[in-house]
Amino acid sequence: MSDILLDIQELSVTYDTVRGPVQAVSELSLQLPRGASIGIVGESGCGKTTLAKALIRLLPANGKISGGSIRFDGVNIARLSPAELRDMRWREIAMVPQSAMNSLNPVYQVGAQLVETMVVRQRMAKSAAWERAGELFKMVGIDPGRLHDYPHQFSGGMKQRATIALAMTLSPKLIIADEPTTALDVLVEARILNLLRDLKQTHGLTLIYITHDLSVVARTCDLMGVMYAGKLVEFGPTEQVIRRPLHPYTMGLIAAVPKGSIRGWEPVTIPGSPPELIHKLEGCRFVQRCPFATARCAVDTPALAEGAPGHWAACHYLDQAEQMREDARIPLTWARSRAGALEAI
Numbered sequence: 143m144s145d146i147l148l149d150i151q152e153l154s155v156t157y158d159t160v161r162g163p164v165q166a167v168s169e170l171s172l173q174l175p176r177g178a179s180i181g182i183v184g185e186s187g188c189g190k191t192t193l194a195k196a197l198i199r200l201l202p203a204n205g206k207i208s209g210g211s212i213r214f215d216g217v218n219i220a221r222l223s224p225a226e227l228r229d230m231r232w233r234e235i236a237m238v239p240q241s242a243m244n245s246l247n248p249v250y251q252v253g254a255q256l257v258e259t260m261v262v263r264q265r266m267a268k269s270a271a272w273e274r275a276g277e278l279f280k281m282v283g284i285d286p287g288r289l290h291d292y293p294h295q296f297s298g299g300m301k302q303r304a305t306i307a308l309a310m311t312l313s314p315k316l317i318i319a320d321e322p323t324t325a326l327d328v329l330v331e332a333r334i335l336n337l338l339r340d341l342k343q344t345h346g347l348t349l350i351y352i353t354h355d356l357s358v359v360a361r362t363c364d365l366m367g368v369m370y371a372g373k374l375v376e377f378g379p380t381e382q383v384i385r386r387p388l389h390p391y392t393m394g395l396i397a398a399v400p401k402g403s404i405r406g407w408e409p410v411t412i413p414g415s416p417p418e419l420i421h422k423l424e425g426c427r428f429v430q431r432c433p434f435a436t437a438r439c440a441v442d443t444p445a446l447a448e449g450a451p452g453h454w455a456a457c458h459y460l461d462q463a464e465q466m467r468e469d470a471r472i473p474l475t476w477a478r479s480r481a482g483a484l485e486a487i
């Protein structure tokens with residue numbers, strides 16, 4: 143049994159739109175060891191949800207995998223028939239979708255939705271399935287007495303935890319959670335993060351956690367990937383990425399996190415916004431917003447390179463990362479970028 147549960151090679155995903163093709167994920171490669179948890183961060187529109195949906199082949203009708211391969215436990219997902227895919231979803235890979243709050247069926251009792259999955263997919267007897275549903279409720283911190291409630295009788299946090307219970311019904315190897323706590327208060331968020339961490343430890347679960355909140359990744363995930371404009375621009379052990387980022391985009395994201403306790407400290411803002419993915423993009427996609435960009439960055443696309451053991455970034459200037467890190471903490475540095483200069487006009 144290989145240690146790598148998920149092996150993504152050069153994955154590209156394209157949406158057909160009236161304005162032309164949008165390449166939402168571009169040549170993304172990533173290997174995820176069994177039992178690991180990875181946080182995927184990046185601004186809105188960078189392709190995080192698209193990546194998640196491609197992994198489980200749940201792209202909308204206008205979306206398709208336009209290149210590369212995804213191997214899950216040795217199986218090429220792109221080649222599976224619809225029947226094989228159905229068999230794999232939930233049993234092998236489950237997803238807690240970004241709109242999880244609305245993903246429970248309003249006309250069925252919440253418990254019945256878990257039971258149906260087990261009866262249909264695992265051919266479990268109904269009584270045993272209700273019992274197991276009660277255990278799953280307990281596991282996510284919901285009183286099993288609420289199994290017969292309808293979704294509207296649940297609070298937002300309970301619905302969110304119920305969708306995690308639903309994802310756990312068939313004990314999958316991998317859970318992909320897409321912004322599962324964004325709409326919740328900090329206390330419920332902390333409970334859900336603890337829950338996912340426990341599930342990882344007790345069930346050997348592998349976890350992909352998508353969020354724009356770096357502090358959540360720092361608390362929850364061993365590994366971290368940073369996406370920018372459809373590309374993976376940095377990847378490595380979370381602590382290392384946060385303490386010693388190698389890509390200027392990651393440096394900006396970290397410097398932009400408010401640190402309320404430090405007096406006189408001013409958060410950075412990264413001027414501009416990610417490029418439209420409808421255009422053919424040359425060079426580094428961050429070039430317009432990067433205060434350290436040179437003429438080379440506009441034409442020469444940087445590949446991911448290992449800047450420190452197990453820590454990769456797609457920047458031509460990995461050897462200057464230390465100086466860039468220092469400069470990136472200063473808000474004025476960011477005004478030097480092309481986008482910053484344009485904003486100043």
Ligand SMILES: Nc1ncnc2c1ncn2[C@@H]1O[C@H](COP(=O)(O)OP(=O)(O)OP(=O)(O)O)[C@@H](O)[C@H]1O
Binds near residue numbers: 166189191202419
């Ligand atoms: N169904 C679709 N049809 C066409 N384009 C789409 C579709 N879904 C997403 N896109 C485009 O693909 C790109 C990536 O979108 P995606 O939803 O994956 O981003 P995201 O990183 O999850 O953003 P957010 O943080 O806002 O959830 C965006 O440019 C988006 O406009």
Ligand SMILES: [Mg+2]
Binds near residue numbers: 192320
């Ligand atoms: Mg998303």
